[in-house]
Every structure is written in C-alpha cells, then in structure tokens.
C-alpha cells in the first residue's frame with residue numbers, strides 16, 4: 001500500500017498563536033480518514049496546510065510525491081492531485097453548474113468545451129444531479145450545491161479528496177444526500193480526509209479516525225475508538241457530540 | 243457695448259461640448275486602462291508593489307486636479323516636450339482617472355469573498371485565471387454603478403482642462419463671455435449643457451445601484 | 460534636455476505659501492460648517508411631506524451635482540458683478556463652496572437617514588419620545604455617524620476643490636502659487652511645493668476628522684440612549 005499523504009511534525013503559527021503543534025499522521029492510498037475534534041483544535045488548518053492554502057512553519061508534508069513545504073514546489077501540480085470541498089460550497093455564482101465543473105477542465109487541463117462537457121455529464125450523474133446541469137447555484141438547495149461542489153472537484157480526477165465540514169451548513173435531510181455521495185466515493189476507493197462532526201458517517205465509512213485536540217493528534221485508531229475511547233479528552237468529546 | 247448672444251455663440255459652445263465629451267471619453271479609456279493596472283498593483287502579492295500603488299493613489303487623491311494639470315503642463319514644457327493641448331489635458335485627466343477608478347475597482351474586487359479565490363486555486367487555476375474567470379466577472383457587476391457615478395465627476399472635471407488652454411465647453415464659455423459680458427446667460431447655458439450630459443449618467447448610476455441592491459436582497 | 464531644479468528661489472516666498480495654505484483652510488472650514496447645516500436641512504426637506512419643498516430641494520441638489528464647480532463659481536462671481544453686486548472674492552468663494560458642500564452633504568446625509576430602520580423609530584415612539592427627540596437622537600445622529608466616513612472624504616474633496624477659487628483670483632494656495640510662479644519663473648518647483656502642502660492639509664483633515672469622530676460619537680451615542 002502506498003502512502004498518499006504524510007505529515008511529519010507539522011507546526012503552523014498565526015503570528016503568536018501556535019495552531020498546529022507538531023502534527024504527524026500518514027494516510028494510505030484508498031483510505032478514508034475521519035478527522036475529528038473540538039472547534040478550534042486545528043482540523044481545518046491541517047487540511048489547508050495539506051494543499052498549501054496555508055504555509056507551514058515547521059515539519060514536512062508529502063502528498064503523492066509532492067513536498068509541500070518545498071519552496072520550489074509546483075503548487076498547481078499539487079492542487080491537480082488534491083480536490084477540496086468547503087463547508088460553504090464556494091460555487092461560482094455567476095456560472096451554471098456545467099460551467100462550474102468545466103472551468104478547471106478547460107483552464108487547467110486545457111480541454112475543449114465539448115470535451116469538458118463530456119467529462120462533466122457523468123460526474124454530475126454520479127452525484128445525482130444530471131437534470132440540474134444548466135441551473136445556476138442560487139437555484140439549487142444547499143445539499144444540491146454541495147453535491148455540485150463535490151462533482152466539480154471529482155471532475156479533475158484528484159488522487160486525494162479533502163472535505164472540511166461539508167454538511168455543517170445543511171439540515172439533516174440534505175446532510176443525508178451529501179453523505180451518501182461521499183460514502184459512494186469511499187466505496188469506490190477514493191483517498192479521503194474528512195473533517196466532520198457526523199459520527200455516524202465516521203463509523204460507517206472511515207477506515208481510521210484521527211482525533212485532534214489543542215493542535216495535536218491526541219488519539220488515533222479504527223472507527224471503534226469512537227465507541228471505546230482511550231483518552232479522557234476523546235471520551236468527553238464523544239459525550240458532547242451525542 | 244454688449245453684443246447679443248447669437249446662434250454662432252451657441253454653435254461655438256456646442257463645439258466646446260463636443261470636445262468636453264471627446265476629452266472625457268479619452269480620459270475614461272486611458273484612465274480605465276491605467277486604473278486597471280493600479281487595481282492589479284493594489285491586490286498584488288508583492289508588498290512593495292501594493293505600497294507603490296497606495297502612494298500613487300494618495301498623492302493623486304491628495305492634490306487638486308488643477309495642480310496636477312499645472313505640473314503636467316509646465317513639466318512637459320520645461321523638458322521641451324511640446325504636445326497638443328488635447329494630449330496634455332488627456333494625460334492629466336488620465337492620471338486623475340486611473341487613481342479613482344483603480345480604487346473603486348479594488349474595492350469591488352475586495353468585496354468578492356476570499357473563499358472564491360481559494361476555491362479557484364484549489365481547482366488548480368493560476369492567480370491570473372482565478373481573477374479573470376472567477377473574480378472579475380463578479381466584481382464587474384458591483385463596480386458598474388460607482389464607475390458610472392465617477393463618470394459624472396470625470397465629465398465635470400474636464401472643465402479644468404480650460405486652465406491649460408484646452409478649448410472645451412468651459413473655455414468656450416469664457417471666450418464668449420469675454421466679448422459679450424453676459425455671465426449669467428453664457429455660463430448658464432454652459433452649465434445646462436453639462437447638466438444634459440451628467441444628469442442622465444447620475445440617474446443611470448442610481449438605477450444600476452438600486453438594481454444591484456435588489457438583486458442581492 | 461536637462462532641467463535644473465531650483466527650490467531655493469522659492470524660499471523668500473515661504474510666508475506667501477503659508478498664508479495661501481491658511482486661506483485654503485479658512486475657506487474650507489467656513490464652507491464645511493455652513494454647508495453641513497444646509498445639507499442637513501436639505502436632507503430633511505427631501506423627506507418632507509410637502510411635495511413642492513421636495514421638488515425645489517431636489518432641483519437644487521441635482522443642478523449643483525451635475526455641473527462643474529468652475530462654471531458655478533464663474534456664474535456666481537461674474538454674474539453677480541455683471542448686475543452690480545461686487546462681492547469680496549473670498550466671500551464669493553465661500554458662497555460658491557457652501558452651495559456645493561450643501562448639495563453633496565444633503566445626498567450623503569439622506570442616504571444615512573434612509574438607512575435607519577423604521578423599527579427604530581417605532582421603538583422610540585413606543586418609549587414616548589417626542590417627534591423632535593426622535594429626529595435628533597434616533598434618526599439624525601445615528602445617520603450622521605453611519606455616513607461619517609463618506610462625509611469626511613467628501614469634505615476633503617471639497618478642500619481640494621477650493622483650488623478652483625484661484626480662477627476668480629482668490630489668494631488661496633493655488634492662487635498664491637500662480638502669483639509666485641509668474642514672479643520667479645519656477646513654475647514646476649512652485650507647484651511641487653504646493654502639491655506637498657495640499658497633501659499635508661489632506662492628512663491634517665484626515666487626522667482632524669478621525670479625532671472628531673472619536674470625540675463626537677461615543678458621547679453622543681450615550682446621550683441618545685440616555686434620553
């Protein structure tokens with residue numbers, strides 16, 4: 001099994017504030033990892049460091065052969081291998097669903113319009129939104145927008161997908177439809193790092209759980225640590241989540 | 243002693259109005275292009291470039307256009323560069339326009355959420371592609387009403403080109419008034435002409451603004 | 460061709476520069492204070508029940524905002540003298556400026572007043588405030604506080620516009636510069652110095668508005684709540 005993502009003693013500071021205090025973990029290809037922890041524990045920051053939306057102050061990150069902290073890193077090549085989905089969808093409001101998906105295919109992969117369209121169609125079908133191809137984001141529900149955002153990332157055929165609390169803005173019914181898409185992806189063998197508060201999803205879909213606390217990896221293991229936590233902090237966290 | 247205001251005078255003023263419009267259009271075009279680069283510099287990744295742009299804006303917006311016109315006029319003269327009045331006036335107006343439009347547009351670009359930039363970067367787009375395909379089309383909508391509003395200031399301020407001898411509407415009115423000495427009439431007519439150009443622009447800017455606000459809910 | 464800058468030639472004129480700058484500040488201060496009063500009155504009139512009043516004020520505001528200041532000042536100064544009214548130049552300058560400041564201020568203040576939510580007024584009515592109190596404390600002061608940044612940048616623009624008064628021979632900064640450069644033939648140097656002085660005045664005004672804002676608004680907010 002090859003290692004897809006590897007963090008070694010990663011330190012991230014915002015000015016005085018040290019947010020990641022030596023974070024290390026490894027994720028193998030095809031693995032689905034749930035990243036959990038209290039608000040402010042540094043989960044989003046860790047994800048953002050992985051695709052270099054933030055630069056790190058110490059340690060090293062390796063993603064699919066890219067050394068992220070290397071000043072000579074080809075950032076665009078790194079980002080071609082990583083897909084990221086945000087809590088707030090971040091679809092481009094002035095573009096239709098098709099245009100949202102086709103933009104990077106055309107601009108980054110240099111496809112022609114019709115080629116890009118042929119790629120967009122099946123990806124959209126995969127998230128169950130074929131009939132919305134010509135809609136604008138504001139015409140869609142939150143859950144549908146989030147599924148389009150997933151499709152937009154998938155279309156680029158990334159090797160790793162990062163999800164940052166992608167269902168937090170959704171009500172339970174819409175949460176379900178997004179989680180189902182993600183579980184499909186997981187079964188299809190996608191390497192995924194999922195920051196989530198959905199413990200049900202973590203139990204069903206994750207091969208492994210990483211619990212972060214105060215900027216450190218506090219506890220890690222299979223999904224069973226959720227029902228059988230080893231540290232008092234995770235125990236307390238699980239109690240709060242229920 | 244006073245001659246009568248005749249059709250010839252009216253034609254002379256209309257001719258001046260034409261030059262006012264030409265100068266405005268020229269200033270908008272050149273100033274718009276320069277202003278676009280000012281905006282780019284203001285959002286640049288390089289701190290020094292942002293600083294330079296900021297200093298440029300503070301100098302231009304901290305001095306009267308009249309003084310800028312004089313500096314340009316005498317400056318070009320001092321270095322022995324002789325340019326036609328239209329070019330001198332156009333250059334002065336361009337500097338002025340670029341700083342204000344640059345700032346208006348930077349505000350519009352800045353009002354697009356940072357997350358839109360991030361989403362584009364995560365998809366592998368370059369900064370320039372993200373700006374072109376994601377940020378600018380959205381900023382354009384927001385920037386249009388204040389840009390049209392600025393056009394009103396621009397048209398009015400071309401009147402200051404008269405002080406360096408450019409024969410536009412205000413200068414034409416001065417010339418006529420010097421011979422007729424009927425300032426209420428002559429400057430009244432000139433003011434009316436300016437109003438006819440500026441008022442529709444003001445109204446347009448306001449209606450664009452309203453539509454934008456309704457669109458945003 | 461190489462030009463030798465000679466700022467030394469301007470040294471004997473430093474008092475003139477200074478007095479020009481002071482005149483610029485004086486014209487600005489007077490016209491801003493009076494213009495602000497007129498602007499507020501016009502903003503209130505724009506929202507009045509009386510249609511004629513609304514229309515008259517509307518015409519005033521649009522006429523001023525859609526014509527150049529230089530044409531306005533020629534109209535006023537040369538116009539009045541053509542019918543035998545000889546105004547001192549500074550008075551004519553302040554007069555033209557006041558008319559301008561009033562119109563621009565009116566639009567800004569009105570926007571601020573429009574942004575006060577009707578529920579604020581209802582709440583004040585429910586508390587039993589008088590009409591005048593509501594106008595002053597619930598509508599006007601918060602409105603001005605909200606548009607304070609736009610107002611101060613508008614006033615700085617108006618200060619820069621006073622340079623146009625030089626065209627009717629007012630001895631403010633630009634007028635003084637015009638005289639000095641024709642005496643010394645050091646035009647470029649003169650206008651550079653004057654440009655710097657304008658920038659200095661701009662910063663001075665920014666600092667003054669900042670300080671004024673700090674003093675004025677927290678106190679008045681408390682006053683408004685205390686009524």
Ligand SMILES: Nc1ncnc2c1ncn2[C@@H]1O[C@H](COP(=O)(O)OP(=O)(O)OP(=O)(O)O)[C@@H](O)[C@H]1O
Nearest residue numbers: 014017019037038039040041042043044045046165
């Ligand atoms: N750009 C930034 N500048 C300064 N501080 C930041 C920045 N981004 C995050 N932080 C701080 O870093 C800490 C960790 O933030 P992060 O967003 O990674 O937490 P999180 O675990 O994702 O929390 P949540 O569950 O609320 O999303 C917080 O204290 C936050 O205030």
Ligand SMILES: [Mg+2]
Nearest residue numbers: 043044045165
């Ligand atoms: Mg987070």
